[in-house]
Amino acid sequence: MAEVKDPTALLVMAVRDLYDGESALAGRLASIRGNASDPDLAAFxxxxAERSTRQREQLATIVRSLGEAPGGQANIWLRAILDDADNDAATIAAGPLRDIATTGALRKAKQSERVSYETAIALAELLGLDEASATLxxxxxxxxxxxxxxxxxxQRLCADQSRS
Ligand SMILES: [Fe+2]
Incomplete structure (x- = not known):
């Protein structure tokens, strides 16, 4: 049954999807960090994780400003990327190679977030929601x-590898 019938409802869906993505990152990055060996990667x-927690709250504010509640929608793309990162940790020995794989997985997460935010920004701009679009x-x-x-x-992890 189709329930999304106007741009506002689609924006709510997009921001809820982003909210779940930030929630997944906020909840799961600690274990991914525990699998990292490189200090710079661990610090990143x-x-x-802190950034994702704050962004999640910013997204909740946007959804509430649209008269809806956040949550209720799984960001399956981002959650699959995080599953992939967990799988890398289970199959690649701790050290530089695992860190390279983890960095690659996290870049996929950032790219998925970036393009998903661009959709939400376009919808917020379409609706003339200046505050929401500025936040997004x-x-x-x-x-x-x-x-x-x-x-x-x-680049630095690979440079280290080429010297070892
Ligand atoms: Fe984020």
Missing amino acids: IAAD IAICDEEQAADEALADIL
Whole structure:
């Protein structure tokens, strides 16, 4: 049964999806961090867990401003990426190779977040919701910066590997 029939309802769906993604990151990054050996990667993951917790609350505020409650929708794309990261930890020995794989998985998460935020931003702009779109743009910029930080970590991990 189709329940989404206008842009506002679609924005609620998009932001709920993002909310679940940030919730998944906030809840699961601690164990992913525990599987990391590289101090810079571990520090990045700790910072991203805090960032995700804050972003989740910002998203909840947006959903409530639209007259709805957050939650109730699973972000299956992001949760599958996190499952993949857990699988990497189970199948790759601790150390630089696992860290490279984990960095790759987290970059997938950042990219999935970035493009999903872009959809929400477009809908918020369509609806003239200036405050919501400004918040979503700021978070999207954070995801982009986080991906760039991970790209730097990836390059350094691989450079370390080539010297070992
Ligand atoms: Fe995020």
